[in-house]
Amino acid sequence: MAEGAQILIVDDEPQIRRFLRISLEANGYCIHEAATGHDAILKTAQLRPDLIILDMGLPDSDGLDVVRRLREWTKTPVIILSVRDSDQDKVDALDAGADDYLTKPFSMDELMARIRTAQRHAQPQQEEIVFTSGRLKVDLSRRVVTINGEPVKLTRTEYALLRLLIQHAGKVLTHQQILREVWGPEYIHETHYLRVYFAQLRQKIEENPALPEIIITEPGVGYRLVRV
Amino acid sequence: MAEGAQILIVDDEPQIRRFLRISLEANGYCIHEAATGHDAILKTAQLRPDLIILDMGLPDSDGLDVVRRLREWTKTPVIILSVRDSDQDKVDALDAGADDYLTKPFSMDELMARIRTAQRHAQPQQEEIVFTSGRLKVDLSRRVVTINGEPVKLTRTEYALLRLLIQHAGKVLTHQQILREVWGPEYIHETHYLRVYFAQLRQKIEENPALPEIIITEPGVGYRLVRV
DNA sequence: GGGATGTATCAAAAAAACATCAAAAAAAAC
DNA sequence: GTTTTTTTTGATGTTTTTTTGATACATCCC
Structure with missing residues (x-):
């Protein structure tokens, strides 16, 4: 489950997507990318990733809206990345349904650990076959x-x-x-x-x-x- | 569920426990306290709280050990409070089984939001001790x-x-x-x-x-x- | 019917996996 | 720094499983 888990990276800056992709792929994750909020929702529905890393500053829509839209139909863990460090931003994001909130610049090690934590939370109780x-x-x-x-x-x-x-x-x-x-x-x-x-x-x-x-x-x- | 949820506060400093108690009780939580790691494990087994707020700097034992001991038998959400801000500390705590990690000084609003998030993650299940x-x-x-x-x-x-x-x-x-x-x-x-x-x-x-x-x-x- | 082919069953020999004891090395406690 | 406990390693006997062989039964086709 942890190995080869599918992660969707949502960020409008290609160089950040690239950086995340390289780091995460080095840790065995399988990466997909989206550049806009609209695309994020589309790709989530399409690919059903195991986790979403979502940048708050998107060109077409507010990151909060994306989280709310996602939470209407899926519980896929969402980790927010943001340059904004205010309490209110964090509270709003978490209450909108995000699972974690990291302020840029962040440490890759910490992100990795928080991804593992989010994955633990996502694990459904194993039903017996x-x-x-x-x-x-x-x-x-x-x-x-x-x-x-x-x-x-x-x-x-x-x-x-x-x-x-x-x-x-x-x-x-x-x-x-x-x-x-x-x-x-x-x-x-x-x-x-x-x-x-x-x-x-x-x-x-x-x-x-x-x-x-x-x-x-x-x-x-x-x-x-x-x-x- | 959110209203009247039981929270166990683990910290050796009485004034911090008091501060947390007052803030959390004002938000409708029911608070219990423990001052040592040993007491934390004992009280968790006894009271079965819905969430644990754990300070890393305890006199009798390492906070990490407490998390590991807890994770041997319970999935009760644990939010770590710590003065240490290094990546390694966060990674270690999260990988030991903690659900979140906040660095002191922290905002009460953020803690509150992270408590709500942790509660969403909590899977209601009767674990046998x-x-x-x-x-x-x-x-x-x-x-x-x-x-x-x-x-x-x-x-x-x-x-x-x-x-x-x-x-x-x-x-x-x-x-x-x-x-x-x-x-x-x-x-x-x-x-x-x-x-x-x-x-x-x-x-x-x-x-x-x-x-x-x-x-x-x-x-x-x-x-x-x-x-x- | 009678041989040919494919199948079921039993039982042995061979191989693999397991349990147990005990000594040496390492780690922990004092 | 010594004693005690625990872990690791090695050797040996036992049990279980797999493999092999022999035999009997059934069915199909000529």
């Missing part, structure tokens, strides 16, 4: 598999296999696809592995492994996980 | 571990390991994740450390270390703390 098919339940965020609520212990490879099937639930995965994804490209001819591992997996998650209901064999092609 | 799993109890605010009520002494690393597992209770943590968080990114290949330390930890908290019930090994993947 659970796949369900009949009696089978797979909590992908916890790496926990249950059958009728009973926890099932899977080995690393068994779990990798199941997860791959879940990611393509309903679709047929060919032998080669499975072998390449789970074991690696050099294993694509080891079809015997599939026999052994699907048997093991079925033993653990199917009610009657001889009449599988969750993992279906497509003879001559591959395997498929039934989506319920 | 005491984690329980079977016979194990861990008071995260006091760093006290007990098993059947009996205090258990853990080394710094053992505790860091246990705390990491608790923060992700129920989830599988991979070897790399654990090594990176506890020892640092340069240790991600030292899987042997995990063997040694998990053995030690189990020796101390498991009834029968050979048949662990709290810390489960997921072979080839990592470890998981069972949530009861």
Whole structure:
């Protein structure tokens, strides 16, 4: 998340944009630029950046207005840069919905730290991703598999296999696809592995492994996980 | 939410606490006070304030340590007040987990605006200070571990390991994740450390270390703390 | 029906991963 | 500056998982 985060720089002076771009890209961020308030709102809607660095002195509109306009529909963190150091300016910007306010000239280190802080704030609580098919339940965020609520212990490879099937639930995965994804490209001819591992997996998650209901064999092609 | 929000003021100078109290109470906040770092952590656990205003210059401990200690178990917003204006101080404080940093002397209006901003960022969530799993109890605010009520002494690393597992209770943590968080990114290949330390930890908290019930090994993947 | 191909299952051998003990080195406490 | 605690390193035995091999079953096509 922190690596490669998208940042939109909004400033009318090209040399400041360039300076920020170089510094931030050196720290692994992915940079977009906008020169006007209008452009900032447009690009935010278009690119959905993870963070916005907004200069207050824009030619076409007041920085405050830009923040207010943005806050009408997005909570993307906004860090204000401004030459104005008065209390009132800071209060107005923060109350308009900005997340932080830095006075020029500012230290790049401090900006970087405040970007990290803003990103922490933006993090939504991670929702749990659970796949369900009949009696089978797979909590992908916890790496926990249950059958009728009973926890099932899977080995690393068994779990990798199941997860791959879940990611393509309903679709047929060919032998080669499975072998390449789970074991690696050099294993694509080891079809015997599939026999052994699907048997093991079925033993653990199917009610009657001889009449599988969750993992279906497509003879001559591959395997498929039934989506319920 | 904003009205009547509880704020904990941490400063060793009574006159500053008094000044802040009067100003903030005039704005409808409910104020609590602490004079030391130790007291700050205690009162935070006790009173569960909505926000903490923390002076960096405390007599008993470094302000940074206080922030780090707090961040071990709570996300309550922390606004730092400090006489020190260097970049490094700001970066350190923010990276330790502080939400904002104001240099003394500061404007009351700005502080007020930054309090409002911090409150917007606050995610309302009931954090558990005491984690329980079977016979194990861990008071995260006091760093006290007990098993059947009996205090258990853990080394710094053992505790860091246990705390990491608790923060992700129920989830599988991979070897790399654990090594990176506890020892640092340069240790991600030292899987042997995990063997040694998990053995030690189990020796101390498991009834029968050979048949662990709290810390489960997921072979080839990592470890998981069972949530009861 | 009968061979050919593809599949399922069981069980062993081999490999990898893990637990544990203990000594050496480093760090912390006194 | 010495003692104590903690961390790091090394060696050894155990468990778990993966790989390999053997065998049986099913289905398709001739």
